[in-house]
Amino acid sequence: MLARLALRNIWRNRRRTLLTLSAMVVSSALLILALGVFSGMLRDMLASATEQYYGHLVISAKGYQDDRDMYRNYSPEAIETILQHKQSITGYSLRLRSFGLLSFARNSSPAELLGVIPALEKQVTSLQNSLVAGSYLAADSPAGAVLGAGLARRLGVKPGDDLVFVTQAADGSIGNDLLTVSGVFSTGDYGHDNSLVLVPLGWLQRVMVLPGRIHETALRIDDPLAAAASAAQLRPLLPASLEILTWGDLLPEMREVVASYNVSRLIVVTILYLATGLGILNTFFMSVMERTREFGVLLAIGMRPGQIRLLVFLETFFMGLFGLAFGILGGVVLSLYMVRVGIDLSGTLTPITYAGGTILPRLGAVLEWSNVLIPALCLLVVSLLAGFLPANRAARMQPVAAIREE
Amino acid sequence: MATLSRLLLVVLFFFSIMAVPALGEQPDLRRLIRQVERQYTGESSIATVEMTVETGHWQRHLTMELWSLGRERFLVRIVAPAKEKGVATLKVDNEVWNYLPKVDRVIRVPPSMMGGAWMGSHITNDDLVKANKIDEDYDFQLLEENATSWVIEALPKPTAAVIWGKIIYRLNPETLVPERIDYFDEEDLLVRQISFADVQLVNGRRVPLRMTVLPVEKPAEKTVLQYRRLQFDVGLEKSFFSLGRLKERR
Numbered sequence: 142m143l144a145r146l147a148l149r150n151i152w153r154n155r156r157r158t159l160l161t162l163s164a165m166v167v168s169s170a171l172l173i174l175a176l177g178v179f180s181g182m183l184r185d186m187l188a189s190a191t192e193q194y195y196g197h198l199v200i201s202a203k204g205y206q207d208d209r210d211m212y213r214n215y216s217p218e219a220i221e222t223i224l225q226h227k228q229s230i231t232g233y234s235l236r237l238r239s240f241g242l243l244s245f246a247r248n249s250s251p252a253e254l255l256g257v258i259p260a261l262e263k264q265v266t267s268l269q270n271s272l273v274a275g276s277y278l279a280a281d282s283p284a285g286a287v288l289g290a291g292l293a294r295r296l297g298v299k300p301g302d303d304l305v306f307v308t309q310a311a312d313g314s315i316g317n318d319l320l321t322v323s324g325v326f327s328t329g330d331y332g333h334d335n336s337l338v339l340v341p342l343g344w345l346q347r348v349m350v351l352p353g354r355i356h357e358t359a360l361r362i363d364d365p366l367a368a369a370a371s372a373a374q375l376r377p378l379l380p381a382s383l384e385i386l387t388w389g390d391l392l393p394e395m396r397e398v399v400a401s402y403n404v405s406r407l408i409v410v411t412i413l414y415l416a417t418g419l420g421i422l423n424t425f426f427m428s429v430m431e432r433t434r435e436f437g438v439l440l441a442i443g444m445r446p447g448q449i450r451l452l453v454f455l456e457t458f459f460m461g462l463f464g465l466a467f468g469i470l471g472g473v474v475l476s477l478y479m480v481r482v483g484i485d486l487s488g489t490l491t492p493i494t495y496a497g498g499t500i501l502p503r504l505g506a507v508l509e510w511s512n513v514l515i516p517a518l519c520l521l522v523v524s525l526l527a528g529f530l531p532a533n534r535a536a537r538m539q540p541v542a543a544i545r546e547e
Numbered sequence: 548m549a550t551l552s553r554l555l556l557v558v559l560f561f562f563s564i565m566a567v568p569a570l571g572e573q574p575d576l577r578r579l580i581r582q583v584e585r586q587y588t589g590e591s592s593i594a595t596v597e598m599t600v601e602t603g604h605w606q607r608h609l610t611m612e613l614w615s616l617g618r619e620r621f622l623v624r625i626v627a628p629a630k631e632k633g634v635a636t637l638k639v640d641n642e643v644w645n646y647l648p649k650v651d652r653v654i655r656v657p658p659s660m661m662g663g664a665w666m667g668s669h670i671t672n673d674d675l676v677k678a679n680k681i682d683e684d685y686d687f688q689l690l691e692e693n694a695t696s697w698v699i700e701a702l703p704k705p706t707a708a709v710i711w712g713k714i715i716y717r718l719n720p721e722t723l724v725p726e727r728i729d730y731f732d733e734e735d736l737l738v739r740q741i742s743f744a745d746v747q748l749v750n751g752r753r754v755p756l757r758m759t760v761l762p763v764e765k766p767a768e769k770t771v772l773q774y775r776r777l778q779f780d781v782g783l784e785k786s787f788f789s790l791g792r793l794k795e796r797r
Contacts, residue, residue, distance in 0.1 A: 212604055242654065242656070242657070242660055242663075244652065244654040244655070247655060248655075249654055249655055249656070249657050249660075250657060250659075251657070251659055251660060305647065305650050305652045305654060307645070307647065307654060309664065309667050311604065311605075312604075312605050312607075313600060313602065313604070313605040313606075313607040313667045314607070314630060314631060314667065315631060315634055315647070315666065315667060317647045317649055317650055318649065318650060319650045319652075
């Protein structure tokens, strides 16, 4: 009975209700969209940092990631048990790293070579999707090279050209050999585009005189944001000389970006809903004041103050539910548009590398349940809070005074 | 007033006379250091050198042949071991090229790699390019002069682009042959020591035939250069130091 009364009361003053409702719908829809775009940017940035280079988790000899000392290497046999841990690892890549001089004709440039097994590397990084010329390393390529666009431009090479790589090998000799450019990638990340080169693992092991050795194993896991938990799970399986690091350990700035994202999300939600909450509070206060006589009559004919409070509460609750339903609908539709189509800003912006990740000049979005549920729940809580004061006021009225009021 | 200003002039004149010997000493030290820095090259030279490089991870023994002309040109070619035979370095003015026989390519060392190790030793490419200019880029001062050694301090000129913040030379006072050179970085921290031994008379000049480079940060590491054959004033032409010669395999 109270519920029906509440519903009817809502629709008695349509204009007011629709105005309030539209404020609720627009604010929650926009919030869902904003959070979706935010998450999209974060995901792109995290992906550029982890899926272009590091991977989500990295196993290396203790201290290797601090100084990249070529002698801190290990044999892949040491981590065989870990790689069989299928429920948490979705991909892995064995890598050997070397810094040296890359040269073509009269041009030469320092470069970072990453010796990889192409089929494995594809499980962890997505450079194969960023190729601008040529093709990725072939599975059986003896001496192919995929290099960054900036490096390729500086050396003046195109696919098919022969490069010379020179470095100091592990036995002190001058390691040198030819590479044939098979592809050029462009990720938007300044560092990688200007120095990174992928080469076959076996080739680099031979040039560096480190047969059968690797410097790191990059792992891919399902949820990059749960990397710390996965690392903790795998850590006991490691030999004492090795360590497992998360992308957060390798890119502490990136971890802070994620943390600051959570804080700024909170701030945006708070500001938007404070404004919406004040609007709802205003509407209900007015509707309660306007109906002072009506409440007086209801009290006079025997309705208890508790029921009056519940009645006003129910009105705000229903308004909240309506707002929520349409808000979610609008927000999800807008987000889906951004997921599918997005907005291309490359005409006005260039990629920005920040905290080891790259912000691409394209606005996209991801649809995450938390980004829908948080605005929805907040809206409901805010509308109930905003209903609390008017409901209390209505319940505490004196019947005689209320009826006499003009 | 007039007497006072005249007095001032006299005093100034007196000081300027005092200053002259000090200024006059500079070129001498400069010439001395130039001799030290060029003790292995002279006007032109041919040498055979055995280089031993030790690090915590490996030990290497190389035999090399060297040709040099003045301070601007030199050519080094590895003759042993077999794995690296034919690897060569050519320096002309400020440029350094390496030749790699295995891939038959000449590589120009870019400015960003000048600080890198040369042939895996504790000598950098910069040493090859800039060491011969030390007498131009630094100012010298005699710190100590006693019966056992002369100690000369070299500080970079304010405008010079240099690698070392300070260099201390210790010379034998009789022969003026260096005994030890200490290299300091900008923070006045000792980074590298080069000591000299086995002084012999070569074409009428005293030359220490063994040179040991010690990187102070890595006590387990060193590079020893032992001159097996050294000849000065051998009449090499500028045209000898060409990219074509660099690629020559013998």
